[in-house]
Amino acid sequence: xxxxxxxxxxxxxxxxxxxxxxxxxxxxxxxxxxxxxxxxxxxxxxxxxxxxxxxxxxxxxxxxx
Numbered sequence: 001x002x003x004x005x006x007x008x009x010x011x012x013x014x015x016x017x018x019x020x021x022x023x024x025x026x027x028x029x030x031x032x033x034x035x036x037x038x039x040x041x042x043x044x045x046x047x048x049x050x051x052x053x054x055x056x057x058x059x060x061x062x063x064x065x
Contacts, residue, residue: 035047
């Protein structure tokens, strides 16, 4: 039975979502393994810096550039 174009789009979207989630899990594991060796203050400073960088990229939350 042939699939509809909408069905194929849904299947493709599901595959992309699973890949994205897998990539995120791997990235988080890698980041955590790098941070685990740092002292708590250094870890907090790095996480604060990264969070600030990401928030500045968001419209209406970041700088007015």
